[in-house]
Structures are given as structure tokens and as C-alpha cells.
Amino acid sequence: MFAILQTAFASLRRDRAALALAFILPIGFFSIFAVIFGSMHDTVPRVKVIIVDQDNSEASKSLVNALLHEDTLRVSTHPEASKAQPNPPDYTAQSAEASVKAGDVSVALIIPQGWGANPISFGQGQDQNTHKIQLLNDSSDAIAPQVVSGMLQKAAMTSLPATMAEMGQKYTEKYIGTLTPEQRKQWNDNLAYLKRLQQDRTQTSATTASASPTSSSSGSGFNGIISVQTRSVVGESQNKPMISYYAAAVGVMFLLFTASSSAGALLDEADSGTLDRVLSSRIGMTTLLAGKLTYNTLLAFTQLTAMFVFGWAVFHLDLWTHIPGFLVMGLSTAFAVAAFGMLLASLAKTRAQLGAISTLLILTMSSIGGSMFPRYLMSDAMQKAGQFTLNSWAIDGFTKVFWRDQPVTALWPQVAVLLGAGAVLFLLGRRFARRWEFS
């Protein structure tokens, strides 16, 4: 019994790959999930919102300023300044909608002209002719509109006391009857105080907010005291919103595993002496690796195609109207993951080592890159970290194709990053493969 225990521990101690899988991988994963979902290091994700104030009334300004100071939101009223445009103009309803469609933000709020005349509504079926706030959203992000709605409700309750009182008076007189002169005087005195208070808050907020056009704010509710009309501007025509997302997300993760495993054939060939024999023929190392890269790219692309065709057949994924975008993104992604696999294989000394390294890296990349859960659930820091993964660029590209219906030309950032990363990874792999060339 003791001898078996001793033997098992001695074997484990000398098997670095098994040690890594046993201890480093679970701790690494625990840390990633803790950072994403835990409360440490200010990890609460902030929802990006664009606000277009077409009303410019006291009420709308108060509401906007309240939202600007809400910690859970990242509110913009105009694009970020750049060298070309140091003072960019405020968003319009059109540019805000375009930003939602492009995926720059998940939600845009349009406060229409005339909203301030009648900002609060009570009861169902009332106020059919009031100007409702428009909430434009990307339905792939189910969380953001809910958050914005809640914050809008909160902002109305806290930032518009005078407006609420005034509207209360109107509704009282409408449904109960006219106030007596004495009641009206007391009401108006109190209302004057609330208006001064509301104005003071607005001025203070405006001063603070002007320093940073992109600061935090809060939202409201769909069915609360502020009437909101919601409209999905992205994915309205998609019958299964998340199918295309997960086809890409899960697909990329498994492509990475397949590519690593397939590239591991190099290690088998090195072990068996076949690699030596091939290199003693006319085939050089660069040709050999390029051939394997091409094979692994085609294999990955075929795998991805099979997954999307399955998605079409079973889950009604709209594949056939997106063929050009799918081809571009599929081949770019396949190339990048194949090069990633080649690099890992050329780095590892044994199959076991390759298995441990690839499992650790791929699961980490997949979790922070959005293959396991959408990146909008993550903190800003994690979302930025995710940009260093192949998963996030591939998923973004496929989302553009299948969700946002964007043209192939709009894919250039994702394609450039994936192809560039693939080329760099391949060159690195080629560099490490020198150990097999000669002894």
C-alpha cells in the first residue's frame, strides 16, 4: 500500500504536465471566474450608453445629468475627442443608432423634443400622445437594456422632484378635482422650493460632467413613471439571437483544441524519426511547417463549416445569406488558430507537455475571450484583457457578420488582427522549430 502511494507520488512529482493540470489549471480558472464574477478589484461591468437630448428642457437636462453620475453606466453624449476632431459634435438620433448597430454601445437613449412638457406618466393607457424616451438596444446584450431601464427609473425618482410634484398636481386636478386657493398656494410654494433644488442639482451636475463627456450615470424602467419605447435596432430579423454567437464562440474554442492536437503530429513525427527522414529529403523545415499550417487551417475551416451547417440545419442559423462574411471570417480564424497550434507544438517537448500547455492556454483564452460567456458580463479590465485573445476577435467578426449584418469590408479590423496574429505566431513557431533542424 505504502509502496503504491510512494510510486504514484514520485511519478506525479516528475510529470510536470500532470502537475500543471492538477494544480495550476484549477487555480488559474478559479482566479479568472473570481475576477469576472466576484466583487474584487472593482469588477462590476459598466454599461455603455449614448444619450441624445433633443428636448433640452430643464427636466431632460436633470435626467441626463443624473444618468451621467450613475456608477453602473458609462454615458456618452458625443464621440470621444480625437486629433482630427478635438470638439466632436453631440450624437444625433441617427449617429446614436448607428453606434448601437456597429456594436460600439449596447444602448442609446433618445429624449425627444417636447418630452420635458410631460415627462412623468402614471397609469396604463394614459398619455398616449406624450413624447416617450426611445431606448435603442442591441438584443444580443440582454443585460444592458435592463440595467439602463432600472437606472432611468432611479434617476427620475431622485433628480426630478419638482417635475414629479408638478405632474402630481396636474394628475390630482385631472382625476380628483380642482384645488382650493389655499391648497394651491401651499402647493405652489412647495413646488417653487423643489424647482430651485432641481435647478441647483442640474447646474452642479453640469459643471462636474463637462470635465468628462464620458462619465457614469443611471437609468430608469420601461414600465415606471417615465414612459420608454424600446426598439431593438440590431438582430430584429434574427430568429434565434444567441445561436450565431455561440456557434462562433464554441467553434473557436474547439478549433484551438483541434489545431493544437493536430499540430502535435510534429512531436510524434519527431519521436518516431519520421521528421528526420522528411528533412533529409528535399523538404526543408519552412516548407514542412507551411504545409502543416495549410493542412491545419483547412481542417479548422472544415470543422467550423460543419458547426455552422449544423447550426443552420438544426437551429435555423441564417448561414446562406452570410456566406461571403463567413468565408472571410472562417478562413482568417482558421489560419490564426492553426498558427497558434503550430507555435504550441514547436514549443512543447512532449505530447503530455503540449496537452497541459494547450489546455491551460486555450481554456484561459476562451474564458476571457468570450467563448464561455459573453464579454459584456465582464469588468472593463477583463474585457480589455480579452482583446489579447484570438477568441474575442473571431467572435467579434462573426457577430458582425451574423448579428449585425455588416458588409465584408467592415470585417477588416478582425481580419487584420487574426491574419497578423497568425503570421506572427507562425514565425515564432518556425523560430522554435529550429531545434529539430540540425543537431
Add this chain to the structure above:
Amino acid sequence: MSATTVKLASAAAITGATLPLEIAGLVKRFGSLTAVDGISLTLAPGECLGVLGPNGAGKSTLIRSIVGRVIPNRGTVSIFGSAAQSTAARQALGWIPQELAIYPRLTCAENLIAFGRYHGLSGSKLKEQSTWCLEWAALTDRAKTVAGELSGGMKRRLNMAVGIIHQPKVVLMDEPTVGVDPQSRNRIFEMIEALRAQGASLIYTTHYMEEAERLCDRIAIVDHGRIIAEGTYAELVRSSFGSRSQVIARVTGSPETIAAWTARHNGRIVEGAAEFTIEQSTEISTLLADAASSAIELEDLALRRPNLESVFLHLTGRELRD
């Protein structure tokens, strides 16, 4: 075997000033270990040179230097006048490594096609050459069998066939019979003899002396990275033993008595048997008389002409298998 005659006709035509293989002052070190220590060799057209030595003697490093897989620290290797790593040298060389360097999931024919393409063959030439190689290795009926499912001997033969798919003029065989049964070994010998008959020049490394005796025109004995003897089988034996023979006696008795008896007749104990070198067969009676008078009982007695094993033992004081 008519196909054999056709396919290797070009190898037989190798002539000219440049030798198939010339190695001069080759040195290869791996850290503090000197695997090859100043080896110089030549290979004549159509010749089979045996490189004999125990494990770790430097045979495989020498072969890998010739095929350009090892960069020597010093010295040169040229194949028909071209440097070992040149395209011309690679085309002229066929390498049959000790390992089964084939694709186990491909069939025999697919393996041949793959390696043929690596060597630049294509089209009908590749098909023709592949067919010939299957025939040469007696694997025609196994052409569609996956390599991983072949018997050990068949895998060895496929490993050899893959090495000559491109009709090399010089073939390097690194212990091609390791781990095969006697029947398969004989089949491999026949393949090598067929190849030789067509004029290919061969370098054959082994630590089986009987293989070297049977197949090689000339033998180089390698130990600790150096060639310690080189010549034909007869030359090596003559230079070490002259006209002498060996007597191997298995005896019983006290170890001290046996050791004293052996020493009196300039013999040695090898693997439990007493070995003596004699000039005349009449010396045997003297040995036996002395044994009897020393109360040593004789179990078995053999008279043997010295062989490569004896030569190696004589030169190094060690068994070839050590």
C-alpha cells in the same frame, strides 16, 4: 526481378573521379561527449562498407552526419563531390534509419507515394517507382495495408523501401535488422543483395558481426567515435590473429584452478568459457592434458576460426555487445 534490373541500372553506371562518398576528419561533439572523433572514410562505387561497433560507438552519428542531419564540428562529408546538405547530395542519398520512420496510419503504397513526393517524384515515374519498391520489399500484396498493422518484419521492409523510393546511388542503412525474426532478417539480406547486384553503393551499420561478414566488402570497426580497424573481413582477421585459431572450452572445477590453468596458456575467461589462441591444432592436446592433471573437468570444447567478434575483442578487450 526484371524491374529491379531496370530501376537501378543508373546506379551501376556510377563512375568517374568523384567517389560516392568521401569523409575527411569528421568530428562531432555533443557537449563534453565526442561522438565522432576524426573519422575519415571513402566508399567506392558499388561497394558495401560495413560499419561495425557496439551501441554508443558513434555509428548513428556518423550516418546522420552523412545525411546532413548533424552538423559536424570539424571535417567534411561529400557525396559525389557535393556537400552533405546540398540538394544534389540529398537526391543521391537514400537513408534507412534504425527507427521505423514511416507514417503508421498510411498504407504501404501511400507511404511510398508520400516519400517519393518529398524527393521530387511525381506522375507515372512515382507510380512506377512505388510499384517497384513494393515488389522489392515483397509487399505488393500488402500495398493497401495500413503500415501500423504490418508485422515487425514487414514494417522493417517498408522502412527500407521508403528509403530507396527515389533511386538513390548511395544507400545508408542504420541497423536495418534490429528486432526482426531470423526469417525476416534473411528476407532483408536478400533485398540488400538485390540492391547491391544493381550497383548501388551501401553503408551498413550493425553490431551483428555475421551480417557484416555476409554482406560487406569492407568493414570499419568503430569504437569511441574512432575507426580502430578497417579492411576486408580476411584482412581484419589476419591482421589481428594471423593464421591462429581459437579454442573455447567449457570446464568445471575450482575457479582458482581454472583461472591458473587459463593464465598458463595465455587464455582468458569470456562469458564463463576459457578462450585460447593457438597456432597449431596439436596444441589442443597439451591444453587438455594440463586440464586433466589440474583436476579440471571438460564439459565442451570448440575450435573456431577467429571472426569479427574475436577481432573486436582482440582490439578493444570488450565484447561487441557491451
